[in-house]
Amino acid sequence: MNEQPVIRTQGLTRYFGARPAVYELDLAVPRGGVFALLGRNGSGKTTTIRMLLGLLEPTRGAGTILGYDIRALPPEARARIGYLTEEHQLYGWMSVRECGEFQSPYYPTWNEKVFRGIIGHFGLRPTTQVKSLSRGERAGLCLALTLAPEPELLILDDPAVGLDPVARRSLVESMIYLTRRSDRTIFFSTHQLPDVERVADHIAVLDHSVLRACCPLETFRNSVQQVRLRFPSAPPPLPKIPGLLQAFRSEGELRVTCVHYNGATEAALRALAPAQMEPVPLSLEDAFISYLGDRGEKSFILSETEAQP
């Protein structure tokens, strides 16, 4: 296994006008496996991918992809990188076969079997024109065009956006198929957390243009924990708790979600003298929503809510 990261950035930053879309991004994507880039809309995922592929000039900072400077990617680097765009846009007048014929001459490693296999998997007829394909079918065609060159690194920009569950499942299956080769890396941005849960080894989380997490998926899942505290009466005010993400206050109950839950956190919570204190299992989606949701304390006590102006 090669220890050199396939993608590495240092202080990568991009401004649009006076607003930073990506700020001081230090990212390292290990070779092999599936790396998911997560974040809310507008957090900078697509901007990051475009900068990585040399399609957008960074405002400052540097980066390499497969060892090449992202500001000057040579054709041989692009030949090793498959890129699936967010909108799955293709030339509407082309047929499925023509799309393949347009793409294949550029790639010496083009695998026609893979191309046919994927378009077959998505039920696409070679003579169908792109403009008459559904969004899911277009995504399948794009995936086929991206996978047929058998790229070493596959970058997918929110590949499942707008797809129905069946198409999404097909897409994920294709990604799993692709990772059968251990030296192949998939770097994808998405909102679909179940997909991430199924295929990703590592995740990175962008929050308001800033990288807040970059770790193996399990590490992230284990880092975010929720604890339910029950009280005989209204829960007491919450003290300052390190790593607090969210706290939901309701009648006789306080649910606290923290990152890096440890002994200090537990001690701080026990100091509130709850009648009962128990951990709540979190799915990745819950953990992610807690991580990227509004920070701080929220109250569901109706009397308190009504009392607010």
Added chain:
Amino acid sequence: MKALVRKEFREQVKVAALGLVIYTLLLLQQYRNYRLLPHATMQPLVDGGFLMSTAWFCALFGAVLGWLQIHSERRPDLWAFLMHRPITRTGIFLGKTVAGLGIYALVAGLPLLGFIVWARLPGRVVAPFEPAMLQPVLAFFLAGTVCYFAGMLTGLRQARWYASRALGLGVAIIVFTLMAERPEFWQGLVIICIGGAILILAAWGGFHSQGHYGGQPAWGKASLTGALMLGSLVVVFAAVVLLSNFFPRREAAGPQFSYAMTKTGAVFKVTTGMGRPPEVVDLEGKPLLDAKTGRMIELADLRRQFASGIDFNLEPDERNRRQSWIRADCSRFRGWGATPATNPNTVWYYWDRYGRLAGYDLVTRRFIGSLGPRGFARDLAGGGDRFSNPMGDRRERTLRTATTVFLVDVEQRTTRPLFATPEDDPILAVQEIVLNGYDWEYTAVVTKRFIHLLTGEGKPVWSIPYEPAYPDYARIQVYFLEPPGQFALWIAPSDRAKEQAKGKLPTHVVWLARDQGVVKSADLPGLPAARPEPGVQDKLMGCVAPPAFVVAGPLFEGGDWPTGIRRDLLRLSLAGAVLVCLPIGWWLGRRYRFSLAAQAGWAVFHLLFGVAGLLAFLSVQEWPAREACPNCRKLRVVDRAQCEHCGADFAPPEKTGTEVFTPLEAG
């Protein structure tokens, strides 16, 4: 690249088909216009309508095609799909360009070729043809490729000022204008090549940076800046022309003097300008009074008393020196006349290349022969005998060689000598004189040593020595006075001689009578030339004109721009560049922390190109945001790793305590 070329061809096939139909229809309209005229005496290949149709079509189709080739992929994801393929950006640019130019060549070239072939088939066009006549249409066809790259650049460019995306089209406008005005065809081609090279490099650079200025190769940046500067120049000049309509035109400084001759042969000196009514005095300085009112005569009343006359301007090459090559190529022959009364009907042209009249049969539409000084011949060369009339010499009955004026009869296909002169006294000019509007009364012939007035039949009326002599005295006027049979001959210095003598050369005037010869003569003192001063429009133009062009302009124009105006314009132009453009450019450069080399480079650019340069500078630069440095609290630009004031790095993102990072492990 083949796949890309095929894709581009396929993608633009509808536009190509539409263009093909439109241009074919335009040319069919030209064909129809020609066929509908039963006695069409023109060469359709140099016809104004044909050339204008071709120029407009090539320009518009080229620009639209170039723009569409980019616009159809302008959606970010589709553009990314195209750009992310294992081929250099130069390769993608070439693929698109090869396809685009191929389509352009097919759409504009095929109908054009068909039209040319039709015009060249024997029995189709009743007019002379020379390969050089194809030069104008070839130039317009080639200039259309400049528009193609201008359209491509417009589609590519990403800019803060949306309208500045179209500034590249200004280069195409300049190319079309300059190319058509140059005196030589090769100069037109050079202008097309220069304009094309600027736009090609600018478009090529745009492919490297997705249309932004930043991230382009140096050649791309320089060309883009040059293209936008030229485009800005077109916009600024158009704005000045519009604005200057509200101001008076250029006026001469000080009074303007001239002489006038009345029908009775009296000479008066007329003074105009200075915002005063014109003053008319005789040669002794007495004012000319109106007999009815007793007041000074009005200029309009005096004009009614002016004698009619003819004017020879023999200034060497003056008439042809500034003629554009397009005009020259479209004037390689001119219609001489037709013979509708005879059978067969014929039409005749004076063909400069052969110095002979070429005749065509209007029925068979074929060449029938040529007419030279020695008479009719079945071919164009004849016996090698040829007339020597310049093309601008508009005669209807006579043609001349160096020593003989011939009366030409195309009905009889004969020539007859009307006037002859020795070889050492060659003919300089001939004019047929029609005084009452329709009857050919006289022929004036100027030879190197004499000036002759002949009757229409060639009988001498008078002949006097040409003194003062040619070439210093190159302006000759013959006035026909009353009662008939009285004449006046003015021999005036050429403009060049006047300028050299600082206006001190006199004008020689001779009064003649039909039977008496010279009656009297006089020398009129030279008059001071009016010195034109720049008007408001000139001053506005001067303020916005690039100093580099003000200096270099006269070199292209032949160096005869009035010195005073040029100096004034240069002064204004430099003032605009130094006082406005340079400080603004310098301030912006400092604000956004340009390197010293960049500051100096832009300063030179602003000095050379003034307002247009400043606009180009503002169009290409995308100013980085500025934010307060956490170390020194000063505003610093965000596109540098360190603060330009204190050298501090950018602060890492503020920690929230919720970060989850682990050291990198291989997957």
